[in-house]
Amino acid sequence: xxxxxxxxxxxxxxxxxxxxxxxxxxxxxLDARVAGVFSxxxxxxxxxxxxxxxxxxxxxxxKDWPDxxxxxxxxxERIAAVAPDLVVCAGYMRxxxxxxxxxxxxxxxxxxxxxxxxFTGLHTHRQALEAGVAEHGCSLHFVTTELxxxxxxxxxxxxxxxxDDEAGLAARVLGREHPLMLATLxxxxxxxxxxxxxxxxxxxxxxPAPLRLDxxxxxxxxxxxxx
Numbered sequence: 001x002x003x004x005x006x007x008x009x010x011x012x013x014x015x016x017x018x019x020x021x022x023x024x025x026x027x028x029x030l031d032a033r034v035a036g037v038f039s040x041x042x043x044x045x046x047x048x049x050x051x052x053x054x055x056x057x058x059x060x061x062x063k064d065w066p067d068x069x070x071x072x073x074x075x076x077e078r079i080a081a082v083a084p085d086l087v088v089c090a091g092y093m094r095x096x097x098x099x100x101x102x103x104x105x106x107x108x109x110x111x112x113x114x115x116x117x118x119f120t121g122l123h124t125h126r127q128a129l130e131a132g133v134a135e136h137g138c139s140l141h142f143v144t145t146e147l148x149x150x151x152x153x154x155x156x157x158x159x160x161x162x163x164d165d166e167a168g169l170a171a172r173v174l175g176r177e178h179p180l181m182l183a184t185l186x187x188x189x190x191x192x193x194x195x196x197x198x199x200x201x202x203x204x205x206x207x208p209a210p211l212r213l214d215x216x217x218x219x220x221x222x223x224x225x226x227x
Contacts, residue, residue: 003031005189008084010038010092015046017090017111020178021185022053030182032189036082038075040094056082068097076100086188089143090181101145106195108143109188111181113173115139115155120148125169128160136160136169138177139210140184142195151200153193156180156213180213187211 009018018037024030037050042059050057058078065071079087089096089110101108114124116139119131128136137157144150156176160169187193192203199206 003033003189005032005086006035006082006084007032007185008036008038008079008082008087009034009046010079010087010089011046012039012041012044012093013046013091015044015049015091016174017177017181018046019049020182021088022049022055024182030185030189032185035084036079038079040075040092046091069099072097072100076103088181088185095147096143098145101143104143106142109140109153109184110143110148110150111138111140111177112148113138113170113177115157116141116148116152125166125173129164129166129169134160136173138173138180140180142200151195152210153200153207154180154184154211154213176213183213184211
């Protein structure tokens, strides 16, 4: 049975992270429920995934509103109506305005396909390859008004291999996004992670560095890792 921790998911695209959340809840690996799925694109496959899982889905298209502020107000009014404990931006491709960020401070997270603060914005895999880095990965962070600049909660790393192209690297990172999302959501749902005015708190203590994913089921504090 799904738990009482309520998640709203914002997605613009295919919804693979959403599907990972749905599957984990169904399998009893995440004690939460998806209260609603929301998108800026009526044709987003994420909404189809929501319908197939019996989850309420809603699209609020910017073109149906006279300006950005009125559109985003309408979107977040629908989100608020399902009373989520957490808003998860999972492949949501728009910046979120200051009013919504302020209203949901500490209750909205985003997954980004890079090891932040490196490679913010779009085309992160291309950026990583052009920079010649040895490691790439993904990050889960609290949402602020700064693009991909909010406090980082957790990260998962992958090696950049000789001969990698964007597609191959992207697929390898995506394979880590799903377990990173689920492991972090388990900690959030359990109340072990929260955002204070100055830091990400983990079990009541400031987190000195992002949690690191070492397996599909467990996040470890980086300062406790063996060399």
